[in-house]
Amino acid sequence: MKxxxxxxxxxxxRRDFVAVIFSKTFLFFLLGPLFPGVVMALAGGIxxxxxxxxxxxxxxxAMSAEDSARFERASAALSQPLPGRxxxxxxxxxxxxxxxxxxxxxxxxxxxxxxxxxxxxxxxPDQLERWRGPVALIAAEARGGLRAxxxxxxxxxxxxxxxxxxxxxxxxxxxxxxxxxxxTMLLAGMVLSNLVEEKGNKIIEVLAAAIPLDALFxxxxxxxxxxxxxxxxxxxxxxxxVVAVGAGALPSLPAPAVGWAAxxxxxLVYFAMAYLLLGSLFLSIGxxxxxxxxxxxxSMPVTMLQVLVxxxxxxxxxxxxxxxxxxAAAFPLSSPFAMVARAAQGPELWPHLVALAWQAxxxxxxxxxxxxxxxxxxxxSGPARGKKERRSLFGRFRRRTLVDTRVGLxx
Amino acid sequence: MMKHELxxxxxxxxxVTGPNAAGLAIEARGLVKRFDGFTAVDGVDLEVxxxxxxxxxxxNGAGKTTTLRMLLGIIDPDEGLRRxxxxxxxxxxxxxxxxxxxxxxxxxxxxxxxxxxxxxxLRGLPLGEARSRARALLDEHGLGxxxxxxxxxxxxxxxxxxxxxTIRRLAAAGTTVLFSTHVIAHAERLCERxxxxxxxxxxxxxxxxxxxxxxxxxxxxxxxRADGRWRAALPPDAGREGAFWHFSLPPGGVEPxxxxxxxxxxxxLSLSIERPGLHDAFVAIAGEAAAKALAEEKER
Numbered sequence: 001m002k003x004x005x006x007x008x009x010x011x012x013x014r015r016d017f018v019a020v021i022f023s024k025t026f027l028f029f030l031l032g033p034l035f036p037g038v039v040m041a042l043a044g045g046i047x048x049x050x051x052x053x054x055x056x057x058x059x060x061x062a063m064s065a066e067d068s069a070r071f072e073r074a075s076a077a078l079s080q081p082l083p084g085r086x087x088x089x090x091x092x093x094x095x096x097x098x099x100x101x102x103x104x105x106x107x108x109x110x111x112x113x114x115x116x117x118x119x120x121x122x123x124x125p126d127q128l129e130r131w132r133g134p135v136a137l138i139a140a141e142a143r144g145g146l147r148a149x150x151x152x153x154x155x156x157x158x159x160x161x162x163x164x165x166x167x168x169x170x171x172x173x174x175x176x177x178x179x180x181x182x183x184t185m186l187l188a189g190m191v192l193s194n195l196v197e198e199k200g201n202k203i204i205e206v207l208a209a210a211i212p213l214d215a216l217f218x219x220x221x222x223x224x225x226x227x228x229x230x231x232x233x234x235x236x237x238x239x240x241x242v243v244a245v246g247a248g249a250l251p252s253l254p255a256p257a258v259g260w261a262a263x264x265x266x267x268l269v270y271f272a273m274a275y276l277l278l279g280s281l282f283l284s285i286g287x288x289x290x291x292x293x294x295x296x297x298x299s300m301p302v303t304m305l306q307v308l309v310x311x312x313x314x315x316x317x318x319x320x321x322x323x324x325x326x327x328a329a330a331f332p333l334s335s336p337f338a339m340v341a342r343a344a345q346g347p348e349l350w351p352h353l354v355a356l357a358w359q360a361x362x363x364x365x366x367x368x369x370x371x372x373x374x375x376x377x378x379x380x381s382g383p384a385r386g387k388k389e390r391r392s393l394f395g396r397f398r399r400r401t402l403v404d405t406r407v408g409l410x411x
Numbered sequence: 412m413m414k415h416e417l418x419x420x421x422x423x424x425x426x427v428t429g430p431n432a433a434g435l436a437i438e439a440r441g442l443v444k445r446f447d448g449f450t451a452v453d454g455v456d457l458e459v460x461x462x463x464x465x466x467x468x469x470x471n472g473a474g475k476t477t478t479l480r481m482l483l484g485i486i487d488p489d490e491g492l493r494r495x496x497x498x499x500x501x502x503x504x505x506x507x508x509x510x511x512x513x514x515x516x517x518x519x520x521x522x523x524x525x526x527x528x529x530x531x532x533l534r535g536l537p538l539g540e541a542r543s544r545a546r547a548l549l550d551e552h553g554l555g556x557x558x559x560x561x562x563x564x565x566x567x568x569x570x571x572x573x574x575x576x577t578i579r580r581l582a583a584a585g586t587t588v589l590f591s592t593h594v595i596a597h598a599e600r601l602c603e604r605x606x607x608x609x610x611x612x613x614x615x616x617x618x619x620x621x622x623x624x625x626x627x628x629x630x631x632x633x634x635x636r637a638d639g640r641w642r643a644a645l646p647p648d649a650g651r652e653g654a655f656w657h658f659s660l661p662p663g664g665v666e667p668x669x670x671x672x673x674x675x676x677x678x679x680l681s682l683s684i685e686r687p688g689l690h691d692a693f694v695a696i697a698g699e700a701a702a703k704a705l706a707e708e709k710e711r
Contacts, residue, residue: 004535011532019518206516208485210505210533 005218008211012219013226016194020227030234032186059121059131060092060100062113067142070116074142086134097122116142120154128155172256173317173341176263180271180340181310185303187228188278191220195286196295213375221279221367228275232268256344258352266343266352270336273359277333278306280363280370287374306333313337320345329355332362436461436496436587437482443490444477451477453611454491459589459604464582466602466619467591468693470704474611475591476512482589483510506534513591519563524549526562552577575601593708599689609697619689626687626695627659630668635678644671660684 020026061068068091079086087109092100097111101123110123110131119139121128136153198204207216256263281302289295313334316325320342328338329351339355437459444452452474459465467475480486482495484502495501495508509530517526524545531541549558554573557565578588578601592598598605599619606616615622633654634641646668649658661668665684672679687695694702 007535008533011529011538015518015529019520023520201519202512202516203518204516205480205485205512206510206530207533209483209508209510210530212502 002212005212005215008215009218009222012207012211012216013223016220016223017226020190020223021230026227030231057109057131058088058090058107059135060097060108060111061089062092062095062097062100062111063115063119065091067116070142071112071138074138078138078141086138087131089138114154118154120156122156169254169257169345170318172254172263173344174314176256176267176340176344177310177314177317177337180267180274180337181306183228183232183271184274184278185306187224187231188275188282189299190227191224191279192282192286192295192299194224195220195283196289196292199286199290214371217280217283217371217374218367221276221283224279225272225275229268229272232271257347258343258349262349263343267340269356270340270359273356273363274333274336276363277336277359277366278302280366284370284373284377287377309334310337313341317341318345330358332359332366335359335362434461435459435494436463437465437589438494439478439482439491440493441491442478442481442488442493444474444481444486445489450611452481452488455606455608455611455613457482457606457613457616459587461587462582462585463604464578464588464590464602466598466605467589467608468593468595468598468605469608469697470593470701471708472704473608473701475593475608478608479510479589479591483508515562517562519561521562522559523554523562523565524558552580593705595688595690595693595705605689607693607696609701615692615696622692622696623687623689625692629685629687630656630658630660630665631681631683631685632656632658632672633680633682634672635680636676639675639677641672641675641677644668644675644677654680 061071063071068089071089072091075086075089089112090106090108092106092108092111094100095113097113100106100111101108108123109127110121112119112121112135114120116139119135121132121135123131132153132155139153195204198207204216258266282299285298285302286295289298309331312331313328314337316322316328316338319325325338325342328334329342335355336359339352342351435458437457439455439457442452442455442457443450455474455478457478467478469475477486481488482493482501484495484500484505493499493501496504498504501508518529521529524542527545527548528536528538528541531544532538536544546555546558549555552573575597578590582588590598590602602619604616604618605622606613607622615625634656645656646658646661649656651657665682669679669682690702693705
C-alpha cells in the first residue's frame with residue numbers, strides 16, 4: 001500500500017477516535033460492560049462448578065501393590081453411587097511424594113502413602129481439605145465396607161501439586177477466554193454501526209472521493225481498536241481499584257503459567273488480533289448492507305460463527321498439545337482464544353510467538369480481502385429501483401460484477 | 412466493449428494533470444455502469460470545458476451520481492473511457508478535486524472549520540495548517556461567524572446561497588465546476604452548459620441556450636374579436652386561453668402571420684414572442700416522465 005493510503009488511514013483513524021472518545025455516549029459505553037460483568041461472574045461460577053463435576057482428579061497411591069489395588073477397587077465401587085465425588089487412584093512408584101506431586105506429565109492432586117491401616121494424605125492444604133473425607137470413606141470401603149471401623153487419615157501439607165495447579169490454571173484459562181470473547185463481541189460490533197451510519201448520511205461518499213477506500217477501511221478498523229483499548233484500560237483500572245480496596249473479599253484466580261505480566265500482555269495482543277479479524281469481517285458486511293435490517297441479517301451468521309468458535313476453543317482448554325487444541329490454535333478465528341488458554345496453562349513463550357506471527361498473517365490477509373470487498377461494495381448503493389431488484393440482497397452475490405477501482409483505463 | 416477514444420492530452424497522449432489539448436477538464440466516452448444486471452449508466456458522453464460551470468440535470472435514479480462517481484474515480488466504468496483533469500485514473504488526483512454531495516456528507520457534530528480542515532487533511536495537508544486555512548477560507552467567503560458552529564446547526568438555505576456565490580467565484584478564478592442537480596432553476600441560474608441525463612443516457616449536452624433553442628419560440632397573441640375569417644390564418648397548433656392564443660412561432664416568422672391577421676381584421680391587441688425556458692426544453696428532450704419525477708423531487 002502507498003504512503004498516501006497510510007496517511008489517509010491515519011487521518012480517518014484520528015478523527016474517528018477523537019469523535020468517539022469525546023462523545024457523551026462514550027460514558028454509557030464504558031458503563032455497558034457492568035452487565036456482561038455480572039453475567040461473566042455468574043457464568044464463571046457455573047463453569048467452575050461444571051469443571052469440578054467433570055474433572056477426574058487423581059490421587060497417587062504410594063503403598064504396597066495389594067493396598068493400592070484395594071483402594072482402586074473401592075474407588076471404582078463408590079464412584080457409581082457418588083459420581084463426581086470420588087477421586088481416581090493411581091499407583092505411583094518411588095517414595096518421594098513431593099516429586100510425584102510436581103510431575104507435570106501425570107498431574108496428581110495429592111499422594112496417599114503409608115498403609116491401608118495407617119494412611120497419610122499429602123498435598124496442598126485446599127486439596128487436603130477437599131479429599132480428606134472421601135479418602136476416609138474409600139479407605140473404610142477398602143477395608144470391608146461401612147461395617148469396618150473408620151480409618152483416621154493423617155495429613156501433611158505441601159505447598160502445591162501439579163494436579164491442583166493444572167486444575168486451578170484451567171480456571172484462569174477459562175476466565176481468560178471468556179473475557180477475551182466478551183470484549184471481542186462487545187467491541188467489534190462498533191465498527192459496523194459506525195459504518196452504516198456514515199453510509200446513510202453520505203459521509204462515506206465524500207471520504208471515498210478523497211482517499212483510497214483501503215485507507216478508509218484501515219482507518220475505521222484501527223480507530224475502533226484504539227477506542228476498544230481505551231475502554232479496556234478504563235475497565236481494567238476500575239477492576240484494579242476494586243481489587244485494591246477490597247482485595248480480601250474477592251476471589252482470586254490462580255497465577256497463569258507464564259506469570260501475570262506476560263499473561264496480560266499476551267491477552268491484550270490476542271484481543272487485538274481477535275478484534276482485527278472480527279472487525280474486518282464486520283466492516284466487509286457493513287459495506288454490503290445499506291440498511292440496519294440488512295446489517296442485522298448479514299451479521300448474525302458471523303456472530304453465531306464467533307460463538308461456535310468460542311465454544312470450540314473452550315472445549316480445548318486443558319488439552320494442551322493434543323490435536324484438538326492444536327487445531328483450535330491453528331484456525332485463525334479461534335487461535336487467539338486457544339492461545340490465551342495456553343498462556344494460562346503452559347509456561348513456554350515460543351508457541352505464542354509462532355501463534356502471533358500466524359495470526360498476524362491472517363489479520364493481514366483478512367484485512368486485505370475485507371478491504372477488497374469493502375472497495376467493491378461500499379459504493380454500490382445505486383438509485384432506488386423496482387421492488388424485485390431491491391429485495392434481491394442475495395441475488396447480488398450471484399450477479400455481482402467485480403470491478404477493481406485500482407485498475408484504470410489501461411486495465 | 413465498445414470502441415471509444417478520448418481526445419489527445421496536452422502533453423501529447425500521456426495522462427497529464429491538467430485539461431487536454433481541446434481545453435476539456437472532463438471527458439467521457441461511452442461510459443457504462445451496471446449493478447446486478449441493472450444498467451445505471453448507459454453510454455454517457457460528456458465534455459466539460461475547463462473553467463466552466465457545467466450542470467448535470469436529471470431526476471434521482473437517472474444516473475447522475477453513478478456518472479459522477481465514475482468521473483471521480485470512486486468506481487470504474489464497466490465500459491467506456493473517462494479523463495478528469497487529463498488523468499485517466501481520476502482517483503489518483505483526488506487531492507485536486509473537491510466533492511460535495513447534495514446530502515452534504517459531513518459529520519453533523521463537527522464544527523464548520525474542523526470539517527473543512529478534515530477534508531484538507533485527507534488531501535495531505537498537516538492538520539494545523541488545514542485548520543488555519545479553513546478559518547481563512549471561511550472569513551474570505553464571509554462565513555467567519557459560522558466557524559465554530561456545528562454542521563448540524565447550519566441551515567441548508569444559508570448553504571445554498573453561499574454555495575452559488577462560491578461556485579461563481581471559483582469558476583471566475585478558473586476552477587471547473589461540475590454541478591449535479593435535479594432542480595432546473597439551479598441549472599438555469601448557474602450553468603453555462605448542461606448535460607440532461609435520463610434513464611442512464613444523455614440525450615442532450617451543450618450550452619443552456621442550445622437546449623432552449625431545441626424548441627420553437629412561443630407566440631402569445633391577444634385579439635379583440637372572438638371569431639372571424641382570421642381563424643384560418645392561425646397555425647394548426649394554436650390553442651386558446653380566454654382572449655389569448657398560444658402557438659409555436661411559424662417557420663416563416665411572425666410577419667406573414669401578422670399581415671394575414673391585419674388583412675382579415677382580427678383586432679390585434681398584443682403580441683409577444685417568448686423563448687422557451689429550460690423546463691420546457693427538459694420536457695421536450697428527456698420526456699414527460701423525467702420532468703414529472705424532477706418536479707416531484709423538487710417538491711420533496
